[in-house]
Structure formats: structure tokens, C-alpha cells
Amino acid sequence: MAVIEEIRCSNCGAPLTFNPGEIVATCRYCGFTQVIETGKAFELEHSMILNEYRPEQTDELVRNWMRGGFLKPGNLARSSKITEQNLIYLPFWVVSLDASSTYKGIFDRLTPPVEKEGKIEKEYNWLVLARKASDFPAREYKAPLEGKIQYDFRKIEGFAKVLNSEIEREEAVDIAKQQIESLHQFLVKQDVDRVIEMSTSFKVGDSVYLHAPVWFIVYEYKHERYNIFLDGATGTVLKGDVPTTKFGLI
Ligand SMILES: [Zn+2]
Numbered sequence: 001m002a003v004i005e006e007i008r009c010s011n012c013g014a015p016l017t018f019n020p021g022e023i024v025a026t027c028r029y030c031g032f033t034q035v036i037e038t039g040k041a042f043e044l045e046h047s048m049i050l051n052e053y054r055p056e057q058t059d060e061l062v063r064n065w066m067r068g069g070f071l072k073p074g075n076l077a078r079s080s081k082i083t084e085q086n087l088i089y090l091p092f093w094v095v096s097l098d099a100s101s102t103y104k105g106i107f108d109r110l111t112p113p114v115e116k117e118g119k120i121e122k123e124y125n126w127l128v129l130a131r132k133a134s135d136f137p138a139r140e141y142k143a144p145l146e147g148k149i150q151y152d153f154r155k156i157e158g159f160a161k162v163l164n165s166e167i168e169r170e171e172a173v174d175i176a177k178q179q180i181e182s183l184h185q186f187l188v189k190q191d192v193d194r195v196i197e198m199s200t201s202f203k204v205g206d207s208v209y210l211h212a213p214v215w216f217i218v219y220e221y222k223h224e225r226y227n228i229f230l231d232g233a234t235g236t237v238l239k240g241d242v243p244t245t246k247f248g249l250i
Helices: 055-067 169-191
Strands: 005-008 015-018 024-026 033-035 046-048 081-107 114-129 194-221 224-231 237-240
Touching: 055 081, 055 194, 055 224, 055 237, 081 169, 114 169, 169 194
Parallel strands: 046 194
Antiparallel strands: 005 015, 024 033, 081 114, 081 194, 194 224, 224 237
């Protein structure tokens, strides 16, 4: 179990609790965001996305999700009990990057095979989850960035939890580069069958620290517990565990 440590908020003096491994902490009393090690103010832009749902509304969203789609037990919505609904503001880094990959490869599907060259150039606002261990499906999550506003602690619900960052900006930039590079590798393989050479270069722009609302929901069905992640901005289920249904002979 992690030990919670405590320092004072450099802005208002309130106790600021944090867990080992956390690097940037936000005060829940005044919203001041500081670098834990130095106690100095965090200097990059800190934004947030607003949560649009109350706990009782998420209940309805979850039931609707349970009713839709294949492979769910027919009585899932009726027979499940929602036992936990926790609103958590997850920390992310939004890394702005221009990425450019040039490649050369062989297109085998023709006889004779042909050599092909190409270039992929894209601009990204790449989202990196600022937590080290998490079940959260970060790669499937598209934060509605157009709705982001400056971080305002008064907009955080009293019952919500705000998680601190465990990842520094430079590390987030590296992660973004790796992930974009593998995305480009995937794209290149759509164009050529064998890659002879490929190189990717980046132009790194600004990074924004962002808190985005996610509901961590637990439901019970036939005495088993299942998890759901629901986007607090859009009400969409990002990922939900489903009881296995048994088909075939009864
Ligand atoms: Zn404070």
C-alpha cells in the first residue's frame, strides 16, 4: 500500500497530500499546481475538461450501454446493480507535435514487385496519460480537447478525486514520439509490403497539462464485479467489462 506524504501548498498553506511517484500536485483548496520536488509553481498551461453528468445520470448512461450491442446477456440492464460511481479527473499531457516520416519499401503485390517511396506528415495533439500504472484505456480515449478550459478548482465536484501527474513533460514527449512512430510504421505497412528504410523526425511544440473527467463505475451481475470507464464530458462508455454469455446448447 502506498504511503501518502504531505507538504504545504505554496500558495495557500493548506496541506497538500501526494503519493510516492507523483511529480506535480494540485491543491484542492485553491487549485494551485506545483512541482512537488521544488514547491515552485507549475509553469506550463494547466487545463481541464468539464464533467457534464451527475451520478444519477451516469446510472442511465450505463443502463443504456448495457441494453445495446451484441454479446451482452439479455437481462444485463435489469439484473445489474451499480455499486460504485467515482468521478476521477485523470491527468494527461497533451503534446503538440509535427511528425514527418519518410520511407522506402517494396510493394510485393505486383509482379514484378516495385519499389516505392513515400512520406507521412501530420500534426498531432497527442494525449499521454500521466499515470504509470492504470487500467484506463488511454489509447482508445479521445479527449474532447476543443472543450478544454483553464483549470479551475471551483469546477471540481466536492465528491470527485483529482489525480496528480507521475510523469514529467519530457517523459510524456518521449512517449508521444514512440507512439506516433509506431502509428506511422503501421500506416507505412498499409502502403508497402516490406519496409527497407524509414525515418521519423519531430518538431515538438507546446505541451499542456490537462485534467479530464472519467467515471470509474463498478457493477455487480450474478455476484461478480465488472468495471466500466465512462467519459464524463461526452457520457460515452470508453470501455466496459461484460459478463461472458454462454451460447450453444442449453
Ligand atoms: Zn492551495
